[in-house]
Amino acid sequence: MCGIVARIGEGDDAVDELLAGLTNLEYRGYDSAGIAVQNGCGVGVRKRAGGIDDLRNALATDGPSGSVGIGHTRWSTHGPPTDANAHPHTDCDGDVAVVHNGIIENYDELRRTLSKAGHAFESDTDTEVIPHLIESALADGASPAAAFRAAVDRIEGSYAVAAVIGGREAVYAARNDSPLVVGEGESAQYLGSDVPAFLEFTERVAYLEDGDVVRVTPGGFTVTDADGERVQRTTETVDWDPQDTGKGGYDHYMLKEINEQPTALGRSVSGRTDPDAGAIDLDGFPPGTFEGIERVHLVAMGTSYHAAMYAESLLARRDVPARAFMASEYAMSPPPEEDGTLVIAISQSGETADTIGAVRAARAERTMVVTNVVGSSLTRECDDTLLVRAGPEIGVAATKSFSSQVATLSLLAERIRRDVVGSPSPDSRAFLSALSDLPDHVRRVVEGTAAEEVADAFTDSEAYFFIGRGPGHAVALEGALKFKEITYEHAEGFTAAELKHGPLALVTEDTPVFAVFNGSEGDTETLGNVKEIRARGGPVIAVASGDAPDLGDAVDRVLPVPATHPDLVGVLANVQLQLVAYHAAKRRGRSIDKPRNLAKSVTV
């Protein structure tokens, strides 16, 4: 949450590039935004509550200029989204400006000490202590670099922080438990909370480590580690296309990303399986990798947690004991240490604080992360990394990352099964062949969907329920999450059997129920549950493949998906539910890509 960008160059004005970076980072937080530009002698700051466009408008009439600057887009933690609480924050003289992502845990104590020493504060934020700490170290005679290091040494908590200091053609930055990457350009250098922040200017990136402090000048950057020792952080070239981070002609990133799922899935699966030979080739996980593993714990939050639940079903079908945990709960009370436990963290961003907490708390033999982001924090925390290769996801609502997570996890489940049980699962060739067909099946769903019509038919309902079994339960929860987060309507997911144990009391003719059929065992029981809903007047929309039982007139509508292996029907059903949520939100005029109160990357 919160996005940081910095541009350090010569000559050209930094403001346009900072605004471009902030626009690319806006998905991380969009309560308020600001920039500070170093103009050779002083620091000019502009900041506004609201989105990047509000800041852009403010700059159009009266903006600072300079070749070195920092920018920030905020998701509030300390204090409401006001002009005063927007970043950058400055010291007493306005000579030092700082942007920050994370939480300073000891800010209260620091603020009291600084106030007693005569520093004046103007915001409710924890961040504001940092420029005052730098100011006080400068006043004691420290050089800018030493003053920045002294400030960083006094703060506790999670931070990615960047500062400009009047008269210095440099940006000083540090990271601890919050992401920060350096972009190495030809005529300018960059810092960003993630690569898309500066991808249109350079594809050369260096990932910083926790504890790193970096000084970036127009000519390059130098890094010192937590002990103050000079260290090298290697620069690599990322292969993301800057076009991938644009809307590509779609009204919303979410719709673009839903449509990108065939390509994303193709990337997740390609080169990793040979259905004819029944082979799996997971980079870095050759046969035998998981010998000795006796149980799998899957830890994740939100949509990634639903992918974890889905994977739990896939592993169970393959006779591998597995359990999905909400990462925040796992972190609080991790299961006792036992030989043979593999913890798999699942995270699109690789930066989710709750999931990092779970990995740190885990008492496991091995940890691995299944993530979309190369070089993200979880890739450093875990023993191994498996990339889902979905490509950049900008819409706050996760879509293509879920499909790619499930596809990747399904391959991983089969790999683990072979190592743990000693043989492929009985229908593994059929599964691998269906996995190769998955991109095409998703394309057929996206092209032929009646989701808009269904969304339009139920615009005035009181609540929206989603039910399913096994992987279909994970999809029901995900369908409800997507629907509530972008429509702001009450939506809830249940196991199909759970309804009659309580939630059925909520069912009326004003509560449409989306029922996910897996195309396998359990569907007959789900049909029984659907009949119980209809008997109470509840409208039912089935999301079902041709392998589902004959639904006859037991349901009001059907959103069909192609018949495929039962392990993968849920991915197709989920695409239908993504599209229903999208159209329902669009009809209501919601802020689809940036729903209220949310941010994409939950790093606090």
Ligand code: F6R
């Ligand atoms: C919902 C959504 C969130 C994330 C969750 C975990 O659409 O995007 O629920 O899934 O915050 O994020 P990652 O996967 O980055 O760990």
